[in-house]
Amino acid sequence: MAENGSPPPEFETDEDRSFFLIRLPMHERAVLTLTPGQVTDQVGTKLAPSWH
Numbered sequence: 001m002a003e004n005g006s007p008p009p010e011f012e013t014d015e016d017r018s019f020f021l022i023r024l025p026m027h028e029r030a031v032l033t034l035t036p037g038q039v040t041d042q043v044g045t046k047l048a049p050s051w052h
Helices: none
Strands: 010-013 020-023
Touching: none
Parallel strands: none
Antiparallel strands: 010 020
């Protein structure tokens, strides 16, 4: 991500390490385009507010 100028990934977990969350921020010049059917049930359909 550093090589293409993107912000670094962000990692989050709780004290018990019962989950983990990784945020991969988009490059400031990236354009997000989703077409119907592109996002699967396994990934989910919600986009993080930082993607808007």
